[in-house]
Amino acid sequence: MSRHFSLRTLLLGSLRRQLMAGMGIVVSLMMAMLVWQWAARQHADLKNQQTEQAIALAESIALSSSVWVASRDVAGLQEIATNSAGYPDVRFVILLDRQGQVLAHSDPAFLGKFMPDLPASASAETTIIQNASSLLDLASPVMLDKEHLGWVRIGIGRTQLDTRIKELLKSGLIYLFSGALMIVFFASVTGRYFTRRLSAISRVAEAVRTGDTSQRVSMRGTDEAASLAREFNNMLDTLQQRESELMQSKDALRIAATAFESNDVMFVCDAQWRILQVNRAFERVTGYTPEYAVGKTPRDLLGSNLQRQDFYDTVDETIKAHGSWQGEVWDKRSNGETFPAWSTITAVKSASGQLTHYVANLSDFSSRKAAENEIKTLVYYDALTMLPNRRMLMDRLTTALHTALSQQRLGALLFVDLDDFKTLNDTLGHHQGDRLLQLVAERLQACVRGADTVARLGGDEFVVMLEGLSDNRPDAARQAEQVAAKVMAALNVPYELGSAVRRSTPSVGITLFGDQDELIDEPLKRADLAMYQAKAAGRNTARMFDPQTQAAVTLRSELEAALRQALEQEQFVLYLQPQISSQNGVARVTGAEALIRWQHPTRGLIGPVEFIGIAEECGMIIPIGQWVLRTACKQLAQWSTVPDLAHLTIAVNVSAKQFHEPDFVHQVLAELERSAVPPRCLKIEITESMLISNVDEVIARMEELQQHGVGFAMDDFGTGYSSLTYLKRLPLDVLKIDQSFVRDVLVDSNDAAIVNMIVALANSLGLNVIAEGVETAEQMRYLAQQGCHAYQGYLFSKPVSAREFEDRLASFIKPVTNSALATN
Ligand SMILES: Nc1nc2c(ncn2[C@@H]2O[C@H](COP(=O)(O)O[C@H]3[C@@H](O)[C@H](n4cnc5c(=O)[nH]c(N)nc54)O[C@@H]3COP(=O)(O)O)[C@@H](O)[C@H]2O)c(=O)[nH]1
Secondary structure, three states: OHHHHHHHHHHHOOHHHHHHHHHHHHHHHHHHHHHHHHHHHHHHHHHHHHHHHHHHHHHHHHHHHHHHHHHOOHHHHHHHHHHHOOOOOEEEEEEEEOOOEEEEEOOHHHOOOEOOOOOOOOOOOOEEEEEOOOEEEEEEEEEEOOEEEEEEEEEEEOHHHHHHHHHHHHHHHHHHHHHHHHHHHHHHHHHHHHHHHHHHHHHHHHHHHOOOOOOOOOOOOOOHHHHHHHHHHHHHHHHHHHHHHHHHHHHHHHHHHHHHOOOOEEEEEEOOOOEEEEOHHHHHHHOOOHHHHOOOOHHHHHEOOOOOHHHHHHHHHHHHHHOEEEEEEEEEOOOOOEEEEEEEEEEEEOOOOOEEEEEEEEEEOHHHHHHHHHHHHHHHEOOOOOOEOHHHHHHHHHHHHHHHHHHOOOEEEEEEEEOOHHHHHHHHOHHHHHHHHHHHHHHHHHHOOOOOEEEEEEOOEEEEEEOOOOOOHHHHHHHHHHHHHHHHHHHHOOEEEOOEEEOOOEEEEEEEEOOOOOOOHHHHHHHHHHHHHHHHOOOOOEEEOOHHHHHHHHHHHHHHHHHHHHHHOOOEEEEEEEEEEEEOOEEEEEEEEEEEEEEEOOOEEEOHHHOHHHHHHHOOHHHHHHHHHHHHHHHHHHHOOOOOOOOOEEEEEOOHHHHOOOOHHHHHHHHHHHHOOOHHHEEEEEOHHHHOOOHHHHHHHHHHHHHOOOEEEEEEEOOOOOOHHHHHHOOOOEEEEOHHHHHOOOOOHHHHHHHHHHHHHHHHHOOEEEEEOOOOHHHHHHHHHOOOOEEEOOOOOOOEOHHHHHHHHHHHHHHHHHOHHHOO
16 A cells, blocks of 8 residues: 555655656557557568568569479579578578479478469469568469469568567667656656646645744746746735734624623613623623613613603614714612713714614712712811802802803802901811801801802902892892891801800901903902992991992002012112201201102102002012112112211111011111112111010011111001000111101190100110101200100101212201200
8 A cells, every 4th residue: 555655655656756757658558559659650661571581582483483483493493492482581492393293402401292282273373372571471373374383382471570579669669768758857847847836826725824924925927837836825815814804803892791700880782772792791780680680671680760861862862973972870770779970982984884782881980989089078168167168159150250240130249258257267277167157158148049149269268249139220229238147147146165155246348240341350350449448438348349449459560560560670760868966055967768659751759658469468568578678778889988977877767577577687688788878877667566466576687687787767656556565575776756756746735645655665664765747846946845856757858869969968957056956
């Protein structure tokens, strides 16, 4: 079997071998037939040729022997027979008489014998007696004058003929073999050419079989192999594409299966909304098993009754129109608990566009919703009172403004501020302060409808927003004022705060909104302003917004901007008002108070009363104060080089805000150092308002500056806080009697008493005293009589520019020298 297989493999194992074997066999067979035919023909031709030669030989012998036969000259005939037998291949030559008796024979042993197998005597032609493969035996008549005398019989052997034939066959076989070899070689070369191209295809096929589908047959040409290669490549391309599509669809299936088993609830319904398939999360989230769920509709199973029919209608319409719907939905678990979910429903359609399925995804965001709500609470609600905060109020106010405009219903804002909350908070403690705010929040909420908003802006500021008031302004104002009255009454009821019972009154500012398109902070600003009007009107009252106040506010904000510009463009000027001392008959100018002026480009010179208060409120007092300090120091630096002026001091007014700046001491010392001015030349005027808070810190700062030589004067003394305890501790040099007492000191006994008391106090504390606002010599004399010998006022000079101050220096003391004081 294996040998057979081996032979078979050897011959047919490859196309090339098949071709070689096939062509070898076919060509060999054909050539063999050809050689055989050719040999056979050659054999026949040679045989005929030999026969003809034999006949010719026999007839020639017959002719030459006829006389001898006729004469029966046996010896002569024998010689002929013997000689003729010498021809090649002649086996025998016999001469016979007519009766067949041997007259002569190449083999004398046959002489006299008869040969019976001669042709009939009538035949006068040469006759072949035997034409065998090894012998040609023929007889030719011996004729003389047409008389038949006897026979010549010769036998020709085939040896030469056979040899010749064999040679022919041999060379035929050589041709055959050579031809076959050539054919096999040709078949081999041709086969190699074909099989090499087929092998290329085969190699790629093998690579593909082992998984490398990227290989392609590279073959040029137009023959069948190239065409086969092209077809093969096309087939591979198609296969690869199909495989890739298959992989993609497998991937898609795997992804879909994975996605389907995600954390979110997923289910598939048929076109009638019957659930066909649910994922694992479905059971985990809803509590329904797949067996229970399949066949039911999602609405039957999960519907929470928190959505109305129109919700479902909208979902249906949206899916019909857009192929999908997304939104928040409240669903119900099997235990009846409702939960918020983000739902996506997608319609699946067949190739013909027929709706076949719905795929739904539900993302349970209960916990996220809770976190969202918590964040929302933190962002939009006040943590102490749980009232909406400013942000929420602004949101609602935005909506309310639009609604009011579109519905033509007015709204109102009530800005509520507790009058003495700070004091109460400080005295009862923050805990009770917080409690008070919570109680206020509760009472405010009780005063309004559910649709109205009560918000806490921060601190003790609350805002009540009323909506849907009358479209008629006076009516709406009345409605708002009624609510304000209710608020006033509710908040005026005493509060139980721990063991204490306290009253806390509110000031309420009211404004209407909704009849004009305005920014949201406008109504809030108006209500705030009205609240300040209520405060200004004595507190514990409500005030409707007054447009005139609005104008003042606008003016104020314009002024703020102008102040900033004034500072940048150096429009401020420092005026100086002389301070005169008269003692022991000597009058002299001791220094000046620096008083700021604003050289306005269009309005001219503006006094500080018009802008200092606003500068304080908006914080501009800090840079302005720094400018005053710097300019005063520069002025002192100039004076310090002039002998007549070097002794002069300058007193600068410092606002409480500026004084409480963390680096105030550093600012002062830095200015002094920069201008190289002796610190004793600088006086700082403080006011009693600075002592309301942080007295210790004020004192510490004053002491630090005093240690460097800076002096302090208490300005407007007697008009404010005037605590003797603090006064004793303050490192002051001077008490300034406020001009309001000086003005009527001669006509008002109270003012006179105050002046006397201040002078006595200053003396007892070892402080200097200076009276400001001295306008008349009588006032000056009275003050001198009381022991006050330093003055400042129009009697001597109004505040003037530095140049004028220097020019008029000598004239400032004239009122003293002219008066009786000079001689005293
Ligand atoms: N924080 C700062 N406050 C300042 C500064 N400059 C001034 N001011 C404060 O502005 C208020 C008004 O000042 P002004 O209009 O300059 O008025 C002063 C004097 O002109 C005025 N005065 C002085 N003598 C008389 C007088 O005989 N009669 C009269 N009717 N007025 C007079 O008094 C003001 C000085 O007051 P005081 O400061 O209390 O000594 C005023 O409060 C200034 O303090 C500044 O740079 N920073």
